Amino acid sequence: MKIRKRKIWKNYVWDQTIDPLKYFKPTCLADLITIVKSASTRGYHVKPIGSGHSSSDIALSTDYMIDTHGLDRMLNTNLLSLRPGAVGAPGAAGALEKPGSIVLVECGIRLHALNKLLDDQGMALYNMGAYTGQTLAGVVSTSTHGSGISLGAFPEYVEAIVLLGEDGELYHLERSGDRALSTAPIRLDTDVPIHFVQSDEDFLAAGVSMGCMGIIYAVALRVRSSYMLNETRSFGRWSEVRQLLEKGDVLRDNRHYEVLINPYRYKGRDYKCLVTARNIEEKIKKGPLIPRGHRKLAYELPLLLVPDFILNALMRMVINWFPRFVPDLVQMLISTLTVKGYIDKSYKVLDLGKANNLAAYATEIAFPEHRYLDAVDAIIDIVAKDVAEGRQYLSAPFSLRFVRTNAFPLAMQYGKLGSFVCMIEFPTVNRTIGGMETLSRIESAMYAFGGIPHWGQVNHVGGTGKASLARLYPEFNNWLSVYRKYCRKGMFENDFTRRCGISAVDALLFHE
Ligand SMILES: Cc1cc2nc3c(=O)[nH]c(=O)nc-3n(C[C@H](O)[C@H](O)[C@H](O)COP(=O)(O)OP(=O)(O)OC[C@H]3O[C@@H](n4cnc5c(N)ncnc54)[C@H](O)[C@@H]3O)c2cc1C
Numbered sequence: 001m002k003i004r005k006r007k008i009w010k011n012y013v014w015d016q017t018i019d020p021l022k023y024f025k026p027t028c029l030a031d032l033i034t035i036v037k038s039a040s041t042r043g044y045h046v047k048p049i050g051s052g053h054s055s056s057d058i059a060l061s062t063d064y065m066i067d068t069h070g071l072d073r074m075l076n077t078n079l080l081s082l083r084p085g086a087v088g089a090p091g092a093a094g095a096l097e098k099p100g101s102i103v104l105v106e107c108g109i110r111l112h113a114l115n116k117l118l119d120d121q122g123m124a125l126y127n128m129g130a131y132t133g134q135t136l137a138g139v140v141s142t143s144t145h146g147s148g149i150s151l152g153a154f155p156e157y158v159e160a161i162v163l164l165g166e167d168g169e170l171y172h173l174e175r176s177g178d179r180a181l182s183t184a185p186i187r188l189d190t191d192v193p194i195h196f197v198q199s200d201e202d203f204l205a206a207g208v209s210m211g212c213m214g215i216i217y218a219v220a221l222r223v224r225s226s227y228m229l230n231e232t233r234s235f236g237r238w239s240e241v242r243q244l245l246e247k248g249d250v251l252r253d254n255r256h257y258e259v260l261i262n263p264y265r266y267k268g269r270d271y272k273c274l275v276t277a278r279n280i281e282e283k284i285k286k287g288p289l290i291p292r293g294h295r296k297l298a299y300e301l302p303l304l305l306v307p308d309f310i311l312n313a314l315m316r317m318v319i320n321w322f323p324r325f326v327p328d329l330v331q332m333l334i335s336t337l338t339v340k341g342y343i344d345k346s347y348k349v350l351d352l353g354k355a356n357n358l359a360a361y362a363t364e365i366a367f368p369e370h371r372y373l374d375a376v377d378a379i380i381d382i383v384a385k386d387v388a389e390g391r392q393y394l395s396a397p398f399s400l401r402f403v404r405t406n407a408f409p410l411a412m413q414y415g416k417l418g419s420f421v422c423m424i425e426f427p428t429v430n431r432t433i434g435g436m437e438t439l440s441r442i443e444s445a446m447y448a449f450g451g452i453p454h455w456g457q458v459n460h461v462g463g464t465g466k467a468s469l470a471r472l473y474p475e476f477n478n479w480l481s482v483y484r485k486y487c488r489k490g491m492f493e494n495d496f497t498r499r500c501g502i503s504a505v506d507a508l509l510f511h512e
Contacts, residue, residue, distance in 0.1 A: 006019070007023075009023065009049075009052070009060075009065060010052070011052040011053070011054060011055065011059065012051065012052050012053045012055075012133075013055060013359050013360065013361050013430050014359075014430075015055055015361055015430070015458075016052075016054075016055070016056070016057055016059070016060060018060045018061070018062065018065075020047075020061050020062060020063060020064060020065040021044065021062070021063050021064060022063070022064050022065070023064075023065050023067065024064065024065070024066045024067065025066075025067045025069070025070050026066065026068075026070055026071065027070035027071065028070075028071070029071075029188060029189075029190055029217055030190065032066070032071070032164060032215060032217060033164065033168050033190065033192055035064065035066060036164055036166065036167075036168045036215065036491075037167075037168040039063070039064050039491065040166060040167055040168060040489075040491065044063035044064050044491075045061050045062065045063040045064065045490075045491060045492065045493060045494060046061065046063065046064045046065075046066060046166075046215075046491050046492060047059060047060065047061035047063075047064070047065050047066065047211055047492065047494060048066045048068055048107070048137070048211050048215040048216070048492075049065055049066065049067055049068065049138075049211075050068060050069075050107075050108065050134055050135030050137060050138025050139075050141075051069070051110065051133050051134050051135050051138060053131075053133060053134045053138065053456070054138070054142060054455070054456035054457070055361040055362065055456070055457050055458045056455060056456060056457060056458060056459055056496065057494070057495060057496045058142070058210045058211065058455055058456065058494075058496045059211065060494055060495065060496065061494050062494070066215065067108075068107050068108030068135060068137060068215075069108045069110070069135065070108060071106040071107050071108040071109075071217070072106055072108045072109040072110070072113060073105075073106050073109070074103060074104070074105050074106075074109070074114075074117050075104040075105065075106065075218060076104070077102055077103065077104050077220075079104060079186050079187050079188065080102070080104060080160070080181065080182050080186055080220060081182050081183045081184040081185075081187075082102065082181065082182060082183075083180055083181060083182055083183050086102070086159075086180070086181045086182070087101055087102050100123075100126070100222045100223050100224040100225075101123065101222070101223060101224075102159060102181070102220050102221065102222060102223075103118070103123070103220070103221050103223055104186075104218060104219075104220050104221075105136055105218060105219060105221055106136075106217065106218050107135060107136055107137035107215070107216045107217055107218060107219070108135050108136070108137065109135060109136050110132065110133060110134065110135055110136075111125075111128060111131075111132035111133070111134055111135075111136065111139065112132035112133070114136060115128075115132060115347040118223055118226070119226055119345065119347070122225060122226050123223045123224065123225060123226055124223060124224060124225070124226040124227060124345070124346050124347060125157070125223060125224075125346070125347065126151060126152075126157055126222070126223070126224055127145075127146045127147075127148060127151040127152070127157075127350070128146050128154075128347065128350050128351075129144050129145060129146045129350075130146070130350065130351060130352035130356065131351060131352060131356045132347070132351055133356070136219060136221070137216040137219070138456075139154040140154050140155050140158055140207065140208070140216065140219060141208060141209060141210050141211055141216065141455075142208070142210060142454065142455040142456035143155055143208045143406075143408060143410075143411035143412055143413060143454075143455065144456065145401065145403045145413065145423060146256070146350060146401070146403070147256045147257065147258045147401035147402055147403060148254075148255050148256045148257075148402065148403070148404070149251050149252065149402045149403070149404055149419065149420040150255070150404060151255070151256075151403070151404055152403070152404045152406050152413075153403055153404075153406060153411060153413050155207040155208050155406065155408050155411060156404070156406050156408075157221055157222045157223070158207060158219050158220070158221055158222075159174060159175075159181045159219075159220045159221065159222050160172060160173065160174040160181045160182065160186070160203075160219065160220035161173045161174070161203065161206055161207065161216055161218075161219050161220075162186055162188070162194075162216070162217045162218040162219070163206055163213065163214040163215065163216055163217070163486075164214050164215040164216075164217050165214045165486055165487075166214065166486075166487055166488070166489055166491035166492065168192055169192055169193050169194075169195065170188070170190070170192055170193065170194045170195065170217070171194070171195045171197055171206075171214070171486070172185040172186045172194055172195065172196050172197065173197050173199070173202055173203045173206050174197075174198055174203055174220075175198065175200050175203050176198040176199055176200055177200075179200075180198050181220060182196075184196065186218075200407075201478070201482055202482055202485075202486075204407055204408050204409060205409060205410075205479050205482035205483060206482075206486070207408045207411075208408040208409075208410045208411045208455075209410065209483070210410075210455050210496070210497075211492060212483070212487070212492045212493060212494075212497050212502055213483055213486050213487060213492065214486060214487070214492065215492075226345065226346070227280050227281075227345075227346050228280065228281040228284050228343055228344065228345060228346065228349075229255075229256075229278045229279065229280060229281060229343070229344070229345075229346045229349040229350065230278065230279055230280075230281040230341060230342070230343045230349075231276065231277070231278045231339055231341075231342045231343075231349045232276070232277055232278075232339060232340065232341055232342075233274055233275065233276045233337055233338050233339040234274070234275055234338060235272060235273070235274060235275075235334075235338065236259075236272075236273050236274070236275045237270040237271070237272065237273070238261055238270055238271035238272070238273050238376075239270050239271075241259055241273055241275060242373060242376075245259075245373065246373065250277075251402055251420070254277040254278065254279055255278055255279050255280060256276070256277065256278035256279075256350075257275070257276070257277050257402060258275070258276040258399060258400065258401050258402075259273050259274070259275055259276075259399065259400040260273055260274040260276070260334060260337070260397045260398070260399045260400075261273045261376065261380075261397055261398055261399070261400070262327070262330050262331055262334055262397050263330070263379065263380050263383040263384075263394055263397070263398060264326075264327035264330060264331075264383070264384075264387075265327075266327075266331055271380065272331065272334060273334070273397075274334050274337050274338065274397075276339075278349060278350070281343050284343060304354060308357045308358070308359070311357075311358065312358060312359045312429070312430065315329070315358065315395075315429050316429055316430070316431055316432055319393070319395045319429055319432045319433075320432055320433050323391050323392075323393050324391075326393040326394075326395055327393075329395070330395070330396060330397050333396065333397060334397055337355075358429065359429070359430035359431075360396065360427045360428060360429050360430055361427070361428065361430060361435075361439075361457070361458055362425050362426055362427040362428065362439075362457050362458065363425070363426050363439040363440075363442065363443050363453060363454075363457050363458045363459060364423055364424065364425035364426070364453065364454035364457040365412075365423070365424050365425075365443065365446050365451040365452065365453050365454070366403075366412035366413055366421040366422070366423050366451065366452045366453075366454070367421060367422045367423075367424060367446075367449055367450060367451055368415065368418050368421060368450045369418040369419070369420050369421065369422065370418065371449045371450045372400070372421075372422035372424065372449075374449055375422075375424060375446060375449040375451065376400070376424070378445060378446075378449065379398065379424070379426070379442060379446075382441065382442055382445055383438075383442075386438060386441065390434075392434040392437060392438050393434070393438070394426060394428060394438050394442075395427075395428045395429045395432050395435060396426075396427040396428060396429065398424060398425060398426045398427070399424070399425045400422055400423070400424055401422070401423045401425070402420050402421070402422050402423075403420060403421055403422075403423055404419065404420050405418060405419060405420060405421055409473060409475035409476070409478065409479045410455075410469075410473055410476070410479055412452045412453070412454055412455070414473065414475070423454070424446075424451075425454075425457070426438075426439055426442055436458070439458055440458075440460065443458075443459065443460060444460075447466040447467060448466075452472050452473075453467075461499075461500060462499035462500040462501065463499065463501075468501070469500050469501055469502075470501075480502065483502065483504075484504060484505045487504045488504055488505050489504055490503060490504030
């Protein structure tokens, strides 16, 4: 186990920084257990971190921080005692998808490495977000999502979790009944007890718990056979796209359907948007050596050739010094993204590509299916008002992605009100004047539309008012009871959990 020399920890876009007492980089389960036991006897808080791609304060700790990247192996599925019928059962697969297989993976593997390992074995993730730098446990813990109303967010594809608790004991958590995965606990090379818990309530509570219920050591993940996707991206006018969304066929007829909206009127007329549709390409079975079609080279090439820091500085300069050009900049960004029939392996097509390297943070909010169109209209109004009132611009287009609802009580997509939510994301270029204020104003207004902010993006969730967890998440109090069963001392708490009202039974055992 490595302990890194003192340095300030910064997240991906450097908007969260902290100087923890100790920073660990374990490479095996035994190391992880030693760290937790040591923290337990000394009374320190602990926080597991992935790639630090969250823009919120969820991953910070003043005491021990555990960088999990050294835990990145695919484990042998034979360690699991799979229940007959558990593999190949429809499970968490999308309604339109083929039943899949199970892989067992350590928590700190980055998604791009996981995609490669799966691809080598003819397998693939059912779905993913637009980026692959995050760790597996990181995307599960915050309910990171991609798009598609027949597809779920990351935790939906998790079938079992191996969780390390605050006293150094292990829990093998999974669903019960027909959805159970195993007949006995996972066999790991350790002498600490492994508690086998088949309980929907406990499994779903741990699945999306932002690192505060324990450290996810490994997950059993449902994956499918590898497949190709065909992507088209074309221009639309918001007034027309809005009508299509209201009818809903475009959401049902495409595996993935996303909309990127310019919040500023284009040449005084309609709001322009970019519509992305992706569908499985059945005709081409294997990844072509040269992908068919391509993302616009005029856009990808400069991003490949010009170093990121120069592009970021240029964008920031325009936004901070010449804010009235922001609408043109946003229009230019959208124009560069059109695509004619790009066909490639699923995980390559789902990844947004070089655009991810632009240093930006975002607020992202989940809306119930019957409220999101009103929310879009409200966002456009707020942006127009902010510009008129104080020349404060949203510096990038905002996006709409549609995701199936799920049963994880603290997932933004949790819901019994409908079959899908619309996730609306407002990115803003890093270190631009007024960026954070704009996001905050929009977030605040969005609670009136049933909005629930993404844990991993900038958010002000918590407290007692409209953003309180009990109001946003109807099952929050039940979740808290489960949390307190696993965390009596509050080892994994931090300022974020405190602002959210997540507290252990005997939290005073720990120094505060
Ligand atoms: C460029 C970029 C693109 C993005 N694209 C998307 C997208 O398309 N869709 C989307 O939904 N989000 C997206 N996000 C947000 C991102 O997916 C989430 O913030 C995600 O949680 C980050 O994963 P990470 O590995 O960096 O985890 P971190 O940010 O390091 O940690 C996130 C949380 O997970 C917890 N955690 C980490 N490891 C463990 C563990 N082993 N056990 C228990 N808890 C753990 C941490 O304590 C923390 O609470 C994007 C972010 C960036 C910067």
